[in-house]
Amino acid sequence: MWKEKKKHKLAEQLASTLVKYDLSWQVSNNEYNRTLLITMPRDPLNVTKRRRVSVQKREERRKNTEERLERTALFIAAKTGIVEIVRKFLEVYPASIYHVTKNKQNILTMAVKYRQKKILKIIERTGTMESLVGQITDKGRTVLHEVARMDYYKAEHLAGVAFHLQDELR
Known part of the structure; x- marks a missing residue:
């Protein structure tokens, strides 16, 4: 028990030190700046092939950037439910709660999206x-949209199907 407590204390000290020197939350994207670039098609004769390739490239880019944009220490802690690190961030840098990613997500959106009740209580x-609550993501979603989405829902380990359904309804 003493060894476990010692490990926990060391982890807390390490987290405090890292939070003190992590300034990734300061690069926030609150303003909407987007450059529109229009180019001529390279192969105007084969339209269907070009559309198919562009859709594939867009999907690959979306998959790659979706996770990369959320990689500040504060958002990783909020996403995974590490309450201690979120508390430390908000103690050391209270303004970090207003941090917004490139895809216009804030800490509340992350907590709701990944169903982290403890983080939500800290924010409250x-x-x-x-x-x-009023923040709208670049996909036009609000916090209420994230609540309704079931993509990131992790069901609790309940005994039967009826209990799973009851949990989802809750």
């Missing part, structure tokens, strides 16, 4: 819920 205690 800060009193900034009203200002975070």
